[in-house]
Amino acid sequence: MKILSRMRFFRNIIRIASRELRRLVSRPLYLFCMVVAPAACLLFFTTLMYEGLPSDMPVGVVDEDNTPTTRNLLRNMDAFSQTRLTDAYPSVTEARRAMQRGEIYAFYYIPEGTTRELLASRRPKVSFYTNNSLLIAGSLLYRDLRTMSVLANASVGLQVLQAKGVDERMAMAFLQPIVIDTHPLSNPWLNYSVYLNNTILPGILMLLIFMVTVFSIGVEIKDATSRLWMAMADNDVLCALVGKLLPHTLVFFAVAAAYDACLYGVLGFPCHGGIGPLLLATLLWVVASQAFGVFLIAVLPTLRLALSACSLWGVVSFSISGFSFPVMAMHPSLQALSNLFPLRHYFLIYVSQTLNGYPMAYVWRSYFALLLFVLLPLLFLGRLKTVLLKYDYIP
Amino acid sequence: MEKMKDLRKLFHEAAGDVFAVWRKEVRRVVHDQGALIFFILVPLFYPLLYAFIYTGEVVREVPVVVVDDGETAMSREFVRRVDATPDVRVVARTGNMGEAREMLRRAEVYGIIRMPEDFSREVNRGSQAHVSLYCDMSGLLYYKALLLSCTEVSLDMGAEVQVHRLGNTTARQDEVSTSPLAYEDVALFNPANGFATFLIPAVLVLVIQQTLLLGIGMINGTARELGMFHTQLEHGGGRGTVRLVAGKALCYLMLYVLVCVWVLLVVPRLFSLVQIPQAADLFAFLLPYLLACIFFSMTLSLLIVQRETCMLVFVFTSLPLLFISGISWPGVAVPDFWRYVSWLVPSTFGINGFVRLNTMGALLEDVRFEFVGLWIQAVVYFLTACAAYYYMIEESRKAASSPIKDGVR
Incomplete structure (x- = not known):
C-alpha cells in the first residue's frame, strides 16, 4: 500500500x-x-x-604660474593611469563650470608664483579639486593625487639631497622613512x-x-x-x-x-x-x-x-x-x-x-x-x- | 471667419474631451489600490527606507588586528595612531600571523597590520621600514579606510622622523625641508565623501521613472486584460487617441508634480543631503523629465498585457538603469554602445541633470545636453505613445467585436 x-x-x-x-x-x-x-x-x-578600473578620467588644469617646473608637475600627473589631462582653464571659476557641465571630474589648481615661492623655500600650496558627488571617480582620482604629492615632494627633495651628495637609496629612506606595503587579498587589481x-x-x-x-x-x-x-x-x-x-x-x-x-x-x-x-x-x-x-x-x-x-x-x-x-x-x-x-x-x-x-x-x-x-x-x-x-x- | 469658428469649436471639443479623460483617469487611479501603491506608497516610503540605509554616509572603525613582531615603543606608537584614526579600530594584537589570519577567516576583522621585527631599527638606522597591510577585499570601503588611515599615519610619523634626523631649529624649517610643496585636496559637492550624498539623488530620480512605468503598466494591463481599453475613449469614433493620451498624461503629470516635490525636495532635506539648486532651473528641468517619463511609460505599457506582469518586466531594470547613468560607474568608462543605449531612457538624462543641478549647483545652461535630450524624448515618446494607444484601442475593439468573447486571454 x-x-x-x-x-x-x-x-x-x-x-x-x-x-x-x-x-x-x-x-x-x-x-x-x-x-x-x-x-x-x-x-x-x-x-x-x-575595464575593471575606469581609466583616463578627464582632469582639467588651472595653471596660473605656467613655468617649466609647474608644467613638469602636470606631466607627471598625466602619467597616472586613472587621469588624462584634457583642458587648461584660465580660472578656477571656469574649471568649476566645466565640472558642473560634466566635462571633467577634477582639476588641478597651481596659483601664480608657485615656482618663485618654491625656490624661495616658502612652501607654496597646490590644490586639487575632485567632484565627490561621483564617489568612485572622486576616490580614484584622490588616490592618484596622494601618490602624486608624495612623489612630487620626493623628486624635489631628491634633487636637493643628491646635490648634497647623498645616494639615492639613502635619499629615499630619508624622504619616506615608513612605507606601507598593501596586499589587497584575492582581488589585487581592485x-x-x-x-x-x-x-x-x-x-x-x-x-x-x-x-x-x-x-x-x-x-x-x-x-x-x-x-x-x-x-x-x-x-x-x-x-x-x-x-x-x-x-x-x-x-x-x-x-x-x-x-x-x-x-x-x-x-x-x-x-x-x-x-x-x-x-x-x-x-x-x-x-x-x-x-x-x-x-x-x-x-x-x-x-x-x-x-x-x-x-x-x-x-x-x-x-x-x-x-x-x-x-x-x-x-x-x-x-x-x-x-x-x-x-x-x-x-x-x-x-x-x-x-x-x-x-x-x-x-x-x-x-x-x-x-x-x-x-x-x-x-x-x-x-x-x-x-x-x-x-x-x-x- | 467660418474657419475660425470651426477651429474654435474643434478646440473646445478637444479640450473638453481631454479634461473628461483626465477626470476619469484621476478617479480610476484613486480607486485602483494597485496603482496607488506605485504612484503614492512607493514614492512616499521607499526613498525614506533607502536614505535610512545609507544615512551613516561613511564607514568608521573598521576592525583590524595587529601582528607586532618587534614590540618596540615606535611600533606601538604607530599602532596607537592608527587606532586613533576615526576609520580604523584595532580590536586585537597577537604575536603570530596564523592567529591573525584565523580572525580574518572568521570575519572578525577586515585587515591585518603587520609591524616587522626590525621596524624601529630600520627607522633609527636611517633606512626604510616596511609595514605590511593585508586587506579583505569583500568591500572596497574597508580597503579604502585601512589604506588611507595607515598611509596618513606613515606620512605623519615619517615627517617626524625626518625632522628628528635633520635637527632643524624652527618648526617652519621642519615643514619646508620635509615637504617643499604643500598639497590641498578639496572635495567638491560632497565634502564628507558620503555614500548617501552620492547615491541617493540618483536613486530618487530613478524612482520617479520606475514607479511611472509600473503604475501606468498596471493601469493599461488591467484595461487590456478586461478588453475595456477602447471604452476609455470619449466618443467611440475615430478621433480620440491623442485626446486620450493627453488627458491621461495630464493626470499623471499633476500627480507627479506632487511626488517630485516630496521625493526630490523634501526627502533630501530630511536626510540633510547636499542641496544647492537654482530653484527655477531645477523646475524648468523637471518638466521635460516628467513628460519624457510619462510618455516613455505609456509607450512601454504596450508590453504589458496583464495587470500584474508589469512588475516582472520592469522592476529588475532599475539596476542596469542606475549603472548606465554614469553616476556610480563613471560616465567616461561606459562603453560607447551602452552610452547610446542609455540615451533612449529618460532616467539617464534625468539623473545626470538632477545630480548636477541639485548636488553640484549647476545652471540650466550647464545641463543643456540633458535638457534638450529630454525634450526630444518627450516629443518622440509622445508620438510613440499615441501609436501604442492606437494599437491597444484597436486591439481591444477587435476583441470586443469578435464573436468569441471568452478565451481571449
Missing part, C-alpha cells in the same frame, strides 16, 4: 511538472524572465565594467567588476526567481486553475509544489550555473573555493529564493501584493546585503534586518568561500540560514492549501 501511494506521489509530480513545462513555454513572459532578462543583465554588467558583479548578478536573478515563483502560483489562483492543479496532486500541496517548481529549479539552476561559468570560467574572476562548493552554494540560493517566493504567495495570496513584496525585498537586497556599503555602517536595526534577505547570506558565502577560499565551516551560519529559507514554506503548507483550494482572485 505504502509503496503504491509513494509511486503515485512521484507519478503526480512528473505529471504536474510536464504540465508546468507546457505552461512555461506557452507564455513569452516566462521565457523573458527566466532566460532573456538574466542573459541580458549578464551581458550588460560584464561589458559595462569590462577590479570593480569582480567586486560588484559577483553579487549584483545573483541579486538580479534572485529578484526574478521571487517574481516567477510568485507569479506562476498566483496566476493559478487568478485563472482559477489552482483547484485543477491541486487535484492532479490528489490535493497534496507538497506534491503540487514540488511538481510545479521542479522545472523552474532546473532552468534557474542552469542559468545560475551559466553565470558561474561565465564569471569564474570565461572572465577568470577569483574562485578559490573549488567548483563543487560553488555549485552547491548556487543550488542552495536558487532553491532558497524559490522557497522565499512560495512563502510570500502563501502569506499574501493576492498576486499583486505578493509581487509588490517581491519587488521590495528583491530591490532592497542590493543595498542591505552590504556589498557596496558595509552592513556594519548601517543602523543596528538594519543590521538585524539584513539577515532576512537571502542575498545577504549568499554574499557572505561568496566572500568567504569563493573569493577568499576559506573552508565551508567558516560560513556555516550563512549556509544554515539559506537552508532555513528552503524549509520556510513547510510551515505554511496548510495555509497554502487553503489558499489554493478556497481563495478567489482579488485584482
Whole structure:
C-alpha cells in the first residue's frame, strides 16, 4: 500500500511538472524572465565594467604660474593611469563650470608664483579639486593625487639631497622613512567588476526567481486553475509544489550555473573555493529564493501584493546585503534586518568561500540560514492549501 | 471667419474631451489600490527606507588586528595612531600571523597590520621600514579606510622622523625641508565623501521613472486584460487617441508634480543631503523629465498585457538603469554602445541633470545636453505613445467585436 501511494506521489509530480513545462513555454513572459532578462543583465554588467578600473578620467588644469617646473608637475600627473589631462582653464571659476557641465571630474589648481615661492623655500600650496558627488571617480582620482604629492615632494627633495651628495637609496629612506606595503587579498587589481558583479548578478536573478515563483502560483489562483492543479496532486500541496517548481529549479539552476561559468570560467574572476562548493552554494540560493517566493504567495495570496513584496525585498537586497556599503555602517536595526534577505547570506558565502577560499565551516551560519529559507514554506503548507483550494482572485 | 469658428469649436471639443479623460483617469487611479501603491506608497516610503540605509554616509572603525613582531615603543606608537584614526579600530594584537589570519577567516576583522621585527631599527638606522597591510577585499570601503588611515599615519610619523634626523631649529624649517610643496585636496559637492550624498539623488530620480512605468503598466494591463481599453475613449469614433493620451498624461503629470516635490525636495532635506539648486532651473528641468517619463511609460505599457506582469518586466531594470547613468560607474568608462543605449531612457538624462543641478549647483545652461535630450524624448515618446494607444484601442475593439468573447486571454 505504502509503496503504491509513494509511486503515485512521484507519478503526480512528473505529471504536474510536464504540465508546468507546457505552461512555461506557452507564455513569452516566462521565457523573458527566466532566460532573456538574466542573459541580458549578464551581458550588460560584464561589458559595462569590462575595464575593471575606469581609466583616463578627464582632469582639467588651472595653471596660473605656467613655468617649466609647474608644467613638469602636470606631466607627471598625466602619467597616472586613472587621469588624462584634457583642458587648461584660465580660472578656477571656469574649471568649476566645466565640472558642473560634466566635462571633467577634477582639476588641478597651481596659483601664480608657485615656482618663485618654491625656490624661495616658502612652501607654496597646490590644490586639487575632485567632484565627490561621483564617489568612485572622486576616490580614484584622490588616490592618484596622494601618490602624486608624495612623489612630487620626493623628486624635489631628491634633487636637493643628491646635490648634497647623498645616494639615492639613502635619499629615499630619508624622504619616506615608513612605507606601507598593501596586499589587497584575492582581488589585487581592485577590479570593480569582480567586486560588484559577483553579487549584483545573483541579486538580479534572485529578484526574478521571487517574481516567477510568485507569479506562476498566483496566476493559478487568478485563472482559477489552482483547484485543477491541486487535484492532479490528489490535493497534496507538497506534491503540487514540488511538481510545479521542479522545472523552474532546473532552468534557474542552469542559468545560475551559466553565470558561474561565465564569471569564474570565461572572465577568470577569483574562485578559490573549488567548483563543487560553488555549485552547491548556487543550488542552495536558487532553491532558497524559490522557497522565499512560495512563502510570500502563501502569506499574501493576492498576486499583486505578493509581487509588490517581491519587488521590495528583491530591490532592497542590493543595498542591505552590504556589498557596496558595509552592513556594519548601517543602523543596528538594519543590521538585524539584513539577515532576512537571502542575498545577504549568499554574499557572505561568496566572500568567504569563493573569493577568499576559506573552508565551508567558516560560513556555516550563512549556509544554515539559506537552508532555513528552503524549509520556510513547510510551515505554511496548510495555509497554502487553503489558499489554493478556497481563495478567489482579488485584482 | 467660418474657419475660425470651426477651429474654435474643434478646440473646445478637444479640450473638453481631454479634461473628461483626465477626470476619469484621476478617479480610476484613486480607486485602483494597485496603482496607488506605485504612484503614492512607493514614492512616499521607499526613498525614506533607502536614505535610512545609507544615512551613516561613511564607514568608521573598521576592525583590524595587529601582528607586532618587534614590540618596540615606535611600533606601538604607530599602532596607537592608527587606532586613533576615526576609520580604523584595532580590536586585537597577537604575536603570530596564523592567529591573525584565523580572525580574518572568521570575519572578525577586515585587515591585518603587520609591524616587522626590525621596524624601529630600520627607522633609527636611517633606512626604510616596511609595514605590511593585508586587506579583505569583500568591500572596497574597508580597503579604502585601512589604506588611507595607515598611509596618513606613515606620512605623519615619517615627517617626524625626518625632522628628528635633520635637527632643524624652527618648526617652519621642519615643514619646508620635509615637504617643499604643500598639497590641498578639496572635495567638491560632497565634502564628507558620503555614500548617501552620492547615491541617493540618483536613486530618487530613478524612482520617479520606475514607479511611472509600473503604475501606468498596471493601469493599461488591467484595461487590456478586461478588453475595456477602447471604452476609455470619449466618443467611440475615430478621433480620440491623442485626446486620450493627453488627458491621461495630464493626470499623471499633476500627480507627479506632487511626488517630485516630496521625493526630490523634501526627502533630501530630511536626510540633510547636499542641496544647492537654482530653484527655477531645477523646475524648468523637471518638466521635460516628467513628460519624457510619462510618455516613455505609456509607450512601454504596450508590453504589458496583464495587470500584474508589469512588475516582472520592469522592476529588475532599475539596476542596469542606475549603472548606465554614469553616476556610480563613471560616465567616461561606459562603453560607447551602452552610452547610446542609455540615451533612449529618460532616467539617464534625468539623473545626470538632477545630480548636477541639485548636488553640484549647476545652471540650466550647464545641463543643456540633458535638457534638450529630454525634450526630444518627450516629443518622440509622445508620438510613440499615441501609436501604442492606437494599437491597444484597436486591439481591444477587435476583441470586443469578435464573436468569441471568452478565451481571449
